[in-house]
Amino acid sequence: WDAAVIEKSLPVKIALTTLSVPTIKEMVVNRPIDGRLVREWFEELGQAQAIKVNQQIMIGVAEGEGIDEMVRxxxxxAKNRYRDGILARSRREIESVVRTSVSGVVNNVRQATYRANADVVKAVQWVSTLDYRxxxxxxxxxxxxxxxxDGPRPPQHYGCRCTTVPVCKSWKELGFGFKEMPASERAAMNGRVADKVTYGQWLKGQGRQTQEVxxxxxKAQLFRSGKLGVRDFVDDRGRILTLKELEALD
Incomplete structure (x- = not known):
């Protein structure tokens, strides 16, 4: 898939280097994601779920609840469609672990594909989801x-939805006389926008409520003032600045 993304960006067909199945499998099994292997994420999830269930049983016993009450x-x-129990929260945690694991594996493979095609791909661009979450x-x-x-790569945190796209060399850099490709679009929570629109530019066009959420x-007030952009809220190491630090910048 990643090789296809690179090919789509080029005016002519070029033979690209793809990763072998054993290489991809090795990445899935042995490449850490946020410091842990995929199996460790799921092992921890199972332990955490067991601990939570045991805690609820102990609370139920201490409060003199019957079996039916503990099960609930x-x-x-049923009134809340079983969304208010420990298992419902566990399902959400499982979804988040799966999302994070898939994101980590996909991005590991993606970065390796980009590097294997360094004769065509010169850099990597970060792509975040354009919504308030x-x-x-x-x-x-x-x-x-x-x-x-160099630089950061997704996933940056538990449940990260970010990805990267290849920045291919220009036609001139590749030795072609083609005109540069026209700009395309990217998805946002309320429609599609030009692909060069960044999160900060998108957020600037949203209403006060969306900005505050x-x-x-x-921080939304500081952002609307025009004195600080979303990139100012984070330092060079990816640490979120406190309000006190931001107000000092302002």
Whole structure:
């Protein structure tokens, strides 16, 4: 798939280097994601779920609840479609672990594919989701271009939805006389926008409520003032600055 993305960006067909199945399998099994292997993510999830269930049973016993009440505490209630129990929360955690694991594996393979085709791909661009759920770190990275061997990569955190796209060499750099490709589009929560629109530019065009949900009330005020952009909310190491630090910048 990643090789196809590169091919789509080129005016002529070029033989690209693809990764072998054993190489991809090795990445899935042995390449850490946020410091842990995929199996460790799921092992920890199982342990955490067992601990939570045991905690609820102990609470139920201490409060003199019957079996049915303890089951409702763990499974949830029919009234709320079983969304209010421990297992419902565990399903959400499982979804987040799966999302993070898939993101990590896909991005590991993606980076290796880009590097294997360094004769065509010169850099990597960060792409964040344009909605109010994107964290400040990912919002700051959106649209930034990093070298093939440096800079941050997704996933940056548990449940990260970010990805990267290849920055291919220009036609001139590749030795072709073609005109540059016209700009394309990218998805946002309320429609499609030009692909060069960054998270900060997109957020600037949103209403006050969306800005405050995304950033918090005070940070949204600083953002609307025009004195600080979303990239100012994070330092060079990817640390989110405190309000006190931001107000000092302002």
């Amino acid at each position: 505490r763990i499974r949830g209630t 994107t964290c400040e770190v990912c919002a700051a990275y959106d649209g930034q271009v990093f070298g093939l061997h 995304a950033l918090g009330k005070r």
